[in-house]
Amino acid sequence: MATSKEQVQTTQAAGRTWMDVKSGGSNAIPEGLWLRCPQCGQMIYRKQMEANLHVCPECEHHFRISASERVRQLTDPESFEPMFTELRCADPLSFVDRKPYAARLVDEQRRTGEHEAIKAGRAFIKGRAAMLCCMDLTFMMGSMGSVVGETITRSIEAAIDQNLPLIIVSCSGGARMQESGLSLMQMAKTSAALARLDDAGGLFISVLTDPTTGGVTASFAMLGDVILAEPKALIGFAGPRVIKQTIRQDLPEGFQRSEFLQDAGLVDRVVHRRDMRSEVSRVIDYAGK
């Protein structure tokens, strides 16, 4: 990577510009002891909200959480074994917009302390062994580039080899533009790997969280044997803004939210965060995995 640190511009925030995705709720929880819930507008005590699985105690609004927090919430204590952590982004196109992709990555890595927009590994969920992938919205809007696609594909292959149920918790702005065609191909790659898992009789539980859009929705996220979604998560192919511009009419209340998708027959169950562990375990048991 030819980019030196001098080239890194710090004045502009990194590519967190998927306006459609952002409109759904606060991306990062503001600092401070107290915060205002974006749904009910109440001032809530941060520690209380955090102790409540990052759910508003007043209105049940599900705050967006990092992959680490997700892993902590879903898995048995100390049971998560990270895998594929050796994968790093290569900036294959030497992509430069107003800022080089390489510099954006460095900034994102420094800001989040993470290497990429996903965490994968083996874990136990209420004593049941599973392969778990959690996407991380805090890293470049959880966008899928080669590393995310490869991590998911390797996880699927590991689930096949080790006969483990696979759980992928999605939250993403979609494919990562900075890897263009190669990002796009991750959609085909992950979907093809899921065909193999299906052929092997494996179980894939897809968990959709706010927001799941674009190329992630249009690949592995919608291919679960069972698809669970957190309440009121934005889930869709196109962003609401693009749709509004295209059809030139207002979108109905609750459009592209989990409940809307359940009504449309696209999601099996809307599940509250506090029940996710037990619901996932229940499905694993019913599948006999």
Add this chain to the structure above:
Amino acid sequence: MALPHVLECEKPLHELERKIQALESLTSNDADQSALDAARAEYAEALAHLYANLSPWDIVRVARHPKRPQTRDYIRLICKDFCELHGDRRFGDDPALITGFARIGSMRVMIVGHHKGADTNDKIACHFGCAHPEGYRKALAKMRLAEKFGLPIVTLVDTPGAFPGLGAEQRGQAEAIAVNMLEMSRMKTPIVSIVIGEGGSGGALGIAVADRVAMLEYAYYSVISPEGCAAILWKEANSETNSAAAKALKLTAKDNLELGIVDDVITEPVGGAHRDPAAMGRTLEQWITDRLRELNRFKPANLPARRYERFRKLGSYLEVEPTPEPSEDAAAPSPAPPAPETDATTPRAAQGNGAAARKPRTRSSEPAPAGN
């Protein structure tokens, strides 16, 4: 010679065209004839030069040229006895995706292709080539039919993207595309795909998980339109940022070939397919028959494994030495330098990824890719 829809980049040719027209209208004598010949030669040279040096953004505009041949044109040009099959048996018939039996040469095939529309009404009916979920489901249903009866599948990709609309979302646009990719990856029949114009993101890929993928020389294939990319990353889509985005996205046929995303680039007639659709049709037919003949040598049951390998190796990433447990302290900077030029890194890039500065290497744990 003049086209009703002229591209910005073709403006330098206007003057020559007018000159030729003026000369053609003159009563001919030898002097006029030689001037006309010279002007025609000059024009041919200018056209060839122009098309040999198109910028990525110019290529996008050629790919969208209103006169560029579409799926129905190629069906007319290269297929015999086209038997169109309509509908997804679930919701409706999407005119933006055409499917049907056809003969190409001596082969019986299933044709699946996006259709943008011939005239204004047709374009509106087809949503300008943006298919709905029922279109993708129709494509899948007919591809399954092909698989059942042992027909190879030929898909022609030409879409700005899948339709972004209320009904499309409600009926599961994302699910339809995802299921197509999954099912195409395991179909036990040969599949070839050609991006003939616009290869717009998931809407394109939803019919392009194939054994062999090609692009016409002036087609483009991208994760997002240059305008969409410019609006997001440059905050504004104008001719300057669109052009920059088109370049950055590496969306041309040549770029996609280097990234290993497509296997072949099919040469277009000088000045683009719209200048000589018949010649383009012949070249396209040749590519299709050659590739299908090649794929017919494999047992259909063995094709999915090969197809999987084709897509499995796409992507470009590095592998570093496994690091110890990452620090839980999010405030601390990442312990391992993210810069991938450290000695421990092993570049593992897409097949034939010549665009990257680093030498690509296929995964060493795997057998070398078969030379097919």
